[in-house]
Amino acid sequence: MLEQSYYDKADEIINQHGTEQRFLIPIIQDIQNHYRYLPPELLSYVAKRLGINEAKAYSVATFYENFSFEAKGKYVIRVCDGTACHVRKSTAILDQIYKETGLGKGKHTTEDMLFTLETVSCLGACGLAPVLTVNDVVHAAMTPEKVHELFEELKGAENK
Amino acid sequence: MDYITIDSKKVPIEGEKNVLSLIRKAGIDLPTFCYHSELSIYGACRMCVVEDDRGRIFASCSEQPRPGMVIRTNTKRIQNYRKLIIELLLASHCRDCTVCHKNGMCELQSLAYKVGVHNVRFPNTKEQKPLDMSSPSIVIDPNKCILCGDCVRTCDEIQGVGAINFAFRGSNTQVMPAFNKKMSETDCVGCGQCAAVCPTAAISIKSNVTAVWDLIEDKNIRVVAQIAPAVRIAVGDHFNIPKGENSFGKLVAALRIMGFDQIYDTNFAADITVLEESAEFAKRLESGENMPLFTSCCPGWVKYCENKYPEFAKNISTCRSPQGMFSAIIKEYYKEQDEKEGKQTVVVSIMPCTAKKGEILREDNFTDGRQDTDYVLTTTEIIRMTKEMGIQFDKIEGESADMPFSLASGGGAIFGATGGVTEAVLRHLSAKKDFQTLQDISLVGVRGEDGIKEATVDFNGRELHIAVVNGLANAGKLLDKMKAGEASYDFVEVMACKRGCIMGGGQPGPAGPRTKKRRMEGIYRVDASSNIRSSDENPAVAALYEGFLKGKEHKLLHRNLHE
Known part of the structure; x- marks a missing residue:
């Protein structure tokens, strides 16, 4: 069980959309935007309010990579590893981020809940390759050095 | 008349919704995994692909017939397609066929043989996933799933x-409960219909065969069997006996050969259920409390009602199911004898149902804290045991079950079909029992395959509104209507499985439309050939009430809801 405030927030979002079954995705998107992840309890709660069985709601939420049942860090970093970025050495970018954050394969969020790292197949900005985003802000033509500077800046902002 | 041409044969379109139905009408048994006439069309397995005269290849299950279509069902190109599809399915499928309990009954196996796949070129790169054994009714083995979606639908x-x-999706797709919970933590009612439609052993009945063989082997144990109404018309399916034929006598004989000590007929207990439930109904009708009365014979339905409509749980009859009543009676009946002989009596019930495996574990079905039914074997499992022992079921002579608990009325027999419980109760409530009256009762509208049947009958000058439901989705519809005040009844019978127990999750498959029809007819034939038609005319039941059962009715026949 989550705190009551979570359910109140979910109710608020549901009321904005309505309780028709077709609103499942927009509702859970809004919940995810608000909490930066989709609390599993809230998916079950929304399913119940919309009259969708839990297994079906889970099916929808797991079909889309975008939904995450795990709490994400304050900064969500998406590194593009699509064809264009890959040939322009996005692997080196990724390695540098691993070094900066201590994350790796199978570990996506730092313990201090500051950074979450995701690799995506294309950000639709191949001309800026290799590219990454930090909370949807685009950082173009990245190099390992620029990644280092970026993290200095982000960590510095936190330590102030 | 509009036609389509299938393999140079002209086939008239007579309202068929898809090309596949027409192909089957033309006498060609096109293979499918995901097509079931009672489910929505999914088009996932691609086994039913055909080619038209323009060289277009499409799945015939999800294509509407258009006049003038010319299709071929078995060109070289299609043969190769089907072979490749099966090969790819097999590539990510567990291939331990020889030790799989679906061996010989697996549709994937038989189709691989049919289309001629002799070699799988691709290694299985999928990681092995754990089995879910948490449900008392079914076992889920994700490694054997081909994602046809039949169970889901x-x-x-x-x-x-x-x-x-x-x-999840793509190669990670897996059929599972929400958040990969254990089946026992979900709303699963144990009806086993998922296992009945599963073409492989991805979902299968949880077997108690080994445990029962162990009991039979133990000389200090008295193994008592009871045989449910719907078992007898399906158990012969795997032994070349015509579909729907009553094989009760043969089954009794087979059980004796296996070593069961006493064999009784659950129809007898169904008669008792009729008397108890009718009495309860009359009482509630008079007091007006907890109306309408819901039947309680079907454990799938009871669980569904408790899970999804808890506000209606009080409407469910307090009667135990025939299985529950019978096991309680048997245990009580042998109590003294057990003490004298230093034996222990166990009850094994033979049921068409997987949910019964869950029912016996419910504490409200216990007597003084004792679990009355020890094991439930489904029809499928009893067929397995018959085969394991090599009993030539079709050749053995029928025998009669043991007294005193085997005399039963036709009213008890029809419990196996939807509407049967209601009809048996109506027979009992009716003052007259002549042939014409019984005929009239059979025609009030409780028989047949419709999902929701309604009937109005006259009872002591009062109109009784009755609903008979089969298929739990239909029950949900009915309860929603009742909740909204759009419908009201006095008596509601619900069977979780479509058509009732004859199509229970424990019955042998595959069972197509013809088998379903034969089973239904078979049940009513058992009734028609009974000497006694109404439960209250069963002298064995009357004798039991007068003697052994006196003073123990509530303890043995009703659920202990207050303990």
Whole structure:
């Protein structure tokens, strides 16, 4: 069980959309935007309010990579590893981020809940390759050095 | 008349919704995994692909017939397609066929043989996933799943439960409950319809065969069997006996050969259920409390009602199911004898139902804290035991079951079909029992395959409104209507499985439309050939009430809801 405030927030979002079954995705998107992840309890709660069985709601939420049942860090970093970025050495970018954050394969969020790292197949900005985003802000033509500077800046902002 | 041409044969379109139906009408048994006439069309397995005269290849199950279509069902190109599809399915499928309990009954196996796949070129790169054994009724083995979705659609569309669905996507897709919970933590009612439609052993009945063999082997144990109404018309399916034929005598003989000590007929207990439930109904009708009365024979339905409509739980009859009543009676009956002989009596019930495996574990079905039914074997499991022992079921002579608990009325027999409980209760409540009266009762509208049947009958000058439901999704519809005040009844019978127990999750498959029809007819033939038609005319039941059962009716026949 989550705190009551979570359910109140979910109710608020549901009321904005309505309780028709077709609103499942927009509702859970809004919940995810608000909490930066989709609390599993809230998916079950929304399913119940919309009259969708839990297994079906889970099916929808797991079909889309975008939904995450795990709490994400304050900064969500998406590194593009699509064809264009890959040939322009996005692997080196990724390695540098691993070094900066201590994350790796199978570990996506730092313990201090500051950074979450995701690799995506294309950000639709191949001309800026290799590219990454930090909370949807685009950082173009990245190099390992620029990644280092970026993290200095982000960590510095936190330590102030 | 509009026609389409199938393999140079002209086939008239007579309202068929898809090309596949027409192909089957033309006498060609096109293979399918995901097509079931009672489910929505899914088009996932691609086995039913055909080619038209323009060289276009499409799945015939999801294509509407258009006049003038010319299709071929077995060109070289299609043969190769089907072979490749099967080969790819097999590539990511567990291939331990020889030790799989679906061996010989697996549709994937038989189709691989049919289309001629002799070699699988691709290694299985999927990681092995753990089995889910948490449900008392079914076992889930994700490693054997081919993602046809039959279970998902059955659970959702027919049963309205929706305990399982697809999760994740692409090569990671897996059928599972929400959040990969254990089946026992979901709303699963144990009806086993998912196992009945599963073409492989991805969902199968949880078997108690080994445990029962162990009991039979133990000389200090008295193994008592009871045989449910719907078992007798399906158990012969795997032994070349015509579909729907009553094989009760043969089954009794087979059980004796196996070593069961006493064999009784659950129809007898169904007669007792009729008397108890009718009495309860009359009482509630008078007091007006907890009306309408819901039947309680079907454990799938009881669980569904408790899970999804808890506000109606008080309407469910307090009567135990025939299985529950009977096991309690048997245990009580042998109590003294057991003490004298230093034996222990166990009850093994033979049922068409997987949910019964869960029912016996419910504490409200216990007597003084004792579990009355020790094991439930489904029809499928009893067929397995017969085969294991090599009993030539079709050749053995029929025998009669043991007294004193085997004399039963036709009213008890029809419990196996939807509407049967209601009809038996109506027979009992009717003052007259002549042939014409019984005929009239059979025609009030409780028989037949419709999902929701309604009838109005006259009882002591009062109109009784009755609903007979089969398929839990239909029950949900009915309860929603009742909740909204759009419908009201006095008596509601619900059977979780479509057509009732004859199509229970424990019955042998595959069972197509013809088998379903034969089973239904078979049940009513058992009734028609009974000497006694109404439960209250059963002298063995009357004798039991007068003697042994006196003063113990409530303890043995009703659920202990207050303990």
